[in-house]
Amino acid sequence: MRNRRADPLPLGFAGGSGGGAPEGASFSGITLQDASVTLSGKPVLHAMSLSLTQRRIGIVGRNGSGKTTLLRLLAGLIAPSSGTVRLGNLDPARDRRAMLAAVGILFQNPDHQILFPTVDEELSFGLVQMGLTRAEAAQAVADLLASEARSHWATAPVSTLSHGQRHYLCLLAVLLMEPATILLDEPLASLDLPTQLRLARRLQALPQQVITISHDPAAVAGSDRVIWLEAGRVVADGAAAAVLAAFGDAMADRGAADADTDIPG
Ligand SMILES: Nc1ncnc2c1ncn2[C@@H]1O[C@H](COP(=O)(O)OP(=O)(O)O)[C@@H](O)[C@H]1O
Numbered sequence: 001m002r003n004r005r006a007d008p009l010p011l012g013f014a015g016g017s018g019g020g021a022p023e024g025a026s027f028s029g030i031t032l033q034d035a036s037v038t039l040s041g042k043p044v045l046h047a048m049s050l051s052l053t054q055r056r057i058g059i060v061g062r063n064g065s066g067k068t069t070l071l072r073l074l075a076g077l078i079a080p081s082s083g084t085v086r087l088g089n090l091d092p093a094r095d096r097r098a099m100l101a102a103v104g105i106l107f108q109n110p111d112h113q114i115l116f117p118t119v120d121e122e123l124s125f126g127l128v129q130m131g132l133t134r135a136e137a138a139q140a141v142a143d144l145l146a147s148e149a150r151s152h153w154a155t156a157p158v159s160t161l162s163h164g165q166r167h168y169l170c171l172l173a174v175l176l177m178e179p180a181t182i183l184l185d186e187p188l189a190s191l192d193l194p195t196q197l198r199l200a201r202r203l204q205a206l207p208q209q210v211i212t213i214s215h216d217p218a219a220v221a222g223s224d225r226v227i228w229l230e231a232g233r234v235v236a237d238g239a240a241a242a243v244l245a246a247f248g249d250a251m252a253d254r255g256a257a258d259a260d261t262d263i264p265g
């Protein structure tokens, strides 16, 4: 089957070529050179070389294919076991302070991200870390909540929000810090439909680079580039329509067989 190939399908940018950035991109982009990740003795990502310079990039793949691990690597939350990750001159795993302004990450599970008991404390924290005064941070938080028609959330205990609302709160916290690159791990999965639509519109309009993980092809169909991972390797990398068509075919083949008997890795 196609998704068992060791090499990327020839659908545009091959892994590592790094071509195809849209003109006018203002972020510096993240580059992986032979970056591998081994976790608890298990190889999870295999010698990946990618130059992520496009403004909208989607990453698709089945459960366990390595998507979240790749995002953690890009954000510097883990270091490569071998090879390098660079954002301009920064090494994301080492230059943590500079990375605060450079890259924001939204985790799949908001409860892995939220640190504070109330909404306004959670939202202000990152801004204060970036050097704003408490008063400046409080004003920015109030402005954002007002623009989201959620001023009533400010003093609410985070524990009173639903899972989807907590996910949304985490996204707002990332947006407030205005990082040049935003990494999203399944951003829409736990949100209700109106919030999904609102969020999708908001993400679409962002000037920043946005790299989105999803197992749902529709969520990344508008991307400039889509990368399909399988068992810790890039299977296809290129224009969204071509990669998603190949991915959809492969997933349909799997669904027609017995999808869960073959666990990657
Ligand atoms: N801390 C860890 N220790 C060992 N294996 C891990 C760890 N984290 C993830 N893995 C394994 O790495 C593979 C990829 O995981 P992940 O990146 O979460 O995939 P995805 O996000 O595509 O579902 C899975 O097989 C998973 O079990």
Ligand SMILES: [Mg+2]
Binding pocket: 067, 068, 069, 108, 185
């Ligand atoms: Mg994941």
